[in-house]
Amino acid sequence: MMGKMYRLPDPGLLIGGSVALLVLVCGIFAPWIAPYHPNDQELLFILAPPVWADGGSMAHPLGTDSLGRDTLSRLIYGARTAVTVAAAASFGAMLLGAFFAHLAGYFGGWVDWIISRTVEIWLSFPPVVLSMLLITGLGIGIDKVILAIVLVDWTRFCRVLRSEVQVARGQDYVAFARLIGFSHFRVIIREIFPATLPMLITLLSLQMGISVVVEAILSFVAMGVPSDVPAWGQMIADARIDMYYAPWGLALPIFAIFLTVLSFNLFGDGLRRTLDPRHTAQRSA
Amino acid sequence: MFIAILRVIVRRLLAIVPVFAVVTVLVFGALRILPVDPAQMSLPPSATIEQVEAKREAMGLNRPIWTQYSMWAQAAITGDLGESAQYRTSTAAVVLDRLPATIELVICALIFAVCVGMTGGLLIFAVRGTALESVGLVVTSAVMALPDFLLALLFILLLGVLIPIFPVNGRLDPGMQVPSYTGFLLIDAVLTGDFRVIVSAFEHIALPVMALGLAFSPTIVRVLHASLINTYQQSYIQQARLRGLSDREILFGQALKNAIVPVVILVGTQFGGLFGGTLLVEMIFSFPGLGNLMVKAMQTADLSVIMAISLIYCATTLIFNSIADALAYLLNPRLRNG
Numbered sequence: 001m002m003g004k005m006y007r008l009p010d011p012g013l014l015i016g017g018s019v020a021l022l023v024l025v026c027g028i029f030a031p032w033i034a035p036y037h038p039n040d041q042e043l044l045f046i047l048a049p050p051v052w053a054d055g056g057s058m059a060h061p062l063g064t065d066s067l068g069r070d071t072l073s074r075l076i077y078g079a080r081t082a083v084t085v086a087a088a089a090s091f092g093a094m095l096l097g098a099f100f101a102h103l104a105g106y107f108g109g110w111v112d113w114i115i116s117r118t119v120e121i122w123l124s125f126p127p128v129v130l131s132m133l134l135i136t137g138l139g140i141g142i143d144k145v146i147l148a149i150v151l152v153d154w155t156r157f158c159r160v161l162r163s164e165v166q167v168a169r170g171q172d173y174v175a176f177a178r179l180i181g182f183s184h185f186r187v188i189i190r191e192i193f194p195a196t197l198p199m200l201i202t203l204l205s206l207q208m209g210i211s212v213v214v215e216a217i218l219s220f221v222a223m224g225v226p227s228d229v230p231a232w233g234q235m236i237a238d239a240r241i242d243m244y245y246a247p248w249g250l251a252l253p254i255f256a257i258f259l260t261v262l263s264f265n266l267f268g269d270g271l272r273r274t275l276d277p278r279h280t281a282q283r284s285a
Numbered sequence: 286m287f288i289a290i291l292r293v294i295v296r297r298l299l300a301i302v303p304v305f306a307v308v309t310v311l312v313f314g315a316l317r318i319l320p321v322d323p324a325q326m327s328l329p330p331s332a333t334i335e336q337v338e339a340k341r342e343a344m345g346l347n348r349p350i351w352t353q354y355s356m357w358a359q360a361a362i363t364g365d366l367g368e369s370a371q372y373r374t375s376t377a378a379v380v381l382d383r384l385p386a387t388i389e390l391v392i393c394a395l396i397f398a399v400c401v402g403m404t405g406g407l408l409i410f411a412v413r414g415t416a417l418e419s420v421g422l423v424v425t426s427a428v429m430a431l432p433d434f435l436l437a438l439l440f441i442l443l444l445g446v447l448i449p450i451f452p453v454n455g456r457l458d459p460g461m462q463v464p465s466y467t468g469f470l471l472i473d474a475v476l477t478g479d480f481r482v483i484v485s486a487f488e489h490i491a492l493p494v495m496a497l498g499l500a501f502s503p504t505i506v507r508v509l510h511a512s513l514i515n516t517y518q519q520s521y522i523q524q525a526r527l528r529g530l531s532d533r534e535i536l537f538g539q540a541l542k543n544a545i546v547p548v549v550i551l552v553g554t555q556f557g558g559l560f561g562g563t564l565l566v567e568m569i570f571s572f573p574g575l576g577n578l579m580v581k582a583m584q585t586a587d588l589s590v591i592m593a594i595s596l597i598y599c600a601t602t603l604i605f606n607s608i609a610d611a612l613a614y615l616l617n618p619r620l621r622n623g
Contacts, residue, residue: 012426117304120304121304121307121308121311123557123602124304124305124308124557124599124602124603124606125308125557125561125595125598125599125602126557126558126560126561126562126564126598126602127558127561128558128561128562128564128565129561129564129579129595129598132564132580132583133315133583133591133595136319136583136586136591137315137318137319209430213432216434216435217432217434217565220434220565221565221568221580221584223583236438240438243441243442243446244446247442247446247447250438250442251439251442254435254438254439257435258427258430258431258435259430261430261431261432262426262427262429262430265426265429265430266426269426
């Protein structure tokens, strides 16, 4: 029914991928793209409206905030913070989660029991609560935010990948690899890991979106990055006070988060449809 | 039959007791590692070093950590959760005071999410194979990219500031008072019979409920939609069609009963996320519930309150997980034989 549509390069993959790439480029080249330094204040232009509203000017295309800082520049530098956290935290969570998933799924028995119980205990905390608790203990800073996300979200990878590993473990080619005398380490790396790779990449893309949201939440409640580092969550918190006179200041960073998360989600869903043969088979049935 | 159902549920609830015990140990340990002195926190800033030292001795902070834990656990079983450093009263009283507001919010949000999610899922399924299905799925993805706290802010911006329909702060209009019969404001407001108070109470809870509920609904839409598509591939649906049942009878009489199982599991396992979402939503709407209390406690390092609320969050998540598990088991006869 849907099969024919998805034979073409997946539209989600294409659109999501290009928007995500755009955000990535904004983040990496922020100092060259942004018209101003994100913390430069122009006290003559406080709460300037964006260019399409009454009284807007091209000097500040998206307006300024309550301290006279250029919104566009802060959004672009905020992308840098968001992308840094998303990439590092998602990658870290993936490494930790995949490591334990392969241990649990491959060896089974008491190793599996301990890892599965640990995941169960971890999951009994709502993720937001756990990450805020960790930040209370760790203190604020970009590295702390990354660490907190890694420590909270590795369970997402572990739980899903563990069952993937178990499936791969039951395959004949894995038994064969053991029979001809490959070590456990080699079997896991060379035989099982490639089988779980599609799922791993898909989860990574979805986790990028989640990490962007968590970073925004933490900087929104002032438990994220230090106040001199521009972050979207922080811009929202600042603009909330002036939302009656300057609604755009609040709407724009919300839109930035929305767009970034949506692009990672579309990209992840597109990857899942493209990489997973079972899914394609189900769709066309 | 009834006893059998009860047995299934009780067995699953008993299974979470050891997990919960481990969680209490972990949270307790983690909070003691924090660079905060609970004795100093619970005394006025003018306290002398001797007073702090005496308080440390009284609170048992000089003893090894496992002794401290067993002291805490013994007190906790009798309902004594220590003293809140921020409010200088019993933690249990502070927490219980805020609990009904959050329960009310979460239950309303859950009902809202299930209604929106089920309607959305059924609508998108009803137009399957057409361009409208793709539109519906794109809209679902878009809403999915808006977490609850962003929705809360958007609603404030759209329905509170630009088109001021709903109030964005607190639980009642200023000056209104509701006598506390049950502790649940919505029920109490209805009990007063005063129409203005009832409307005010519902208006105040509308935006937080919509923000929390709408953030949760796209997942329900997706799972229900996918599960309906799977169910319709099974032969018993074909059979029903051959028997001449109408589309409506097939969907509501035959397919939905099976297709709903993944939704039940989803709601149970994701309930913790919904409950955790109250943290920010309550803060944004100045809604006097647990989440708001928790954010304040974390900012002021009020350890006993953090501990109590974390445990409530964990217990709720665990209980809902196991209830969903038990329900799925009862709804799906195939799991019972396996």
